[in-house]
Amino acid sequence: MQHLINSRQREQMENIIYKNFRGYLENLYQHTAVDASMSYRDLSIALDFFTYGIGGVLIESSRNGRTDPEVLTDQLYRLLSGQMVQMPLE
DSSP states (O other): OHHHHTSTTHHHHHHHHHHHHHHHHHHHHHHHOSOTTOOHHHHHHHHHHHHHHHHHHHHHHHHHTOOOHHHHHHHHHHHHTTSSOOOOOO
């Protein structure tokens, strides 16, 4: 992975990761969503947010050598579940 990140094809590799990860998240949503009444525009922005947010963290973690999967998984879980930080609404 590190070799790919440092290569000239990095942008291509990242686009492939993002495209496939977004497809996975969309499929996951379609099969597990409790409230499937979300508009396509809202679903699209949510998928983009999670795709680039999570994908970016994973790519950057690989680039920086912080690749302990258990620690990263725990951090992402706590972040996404609101246990790590809750953003103010106002």
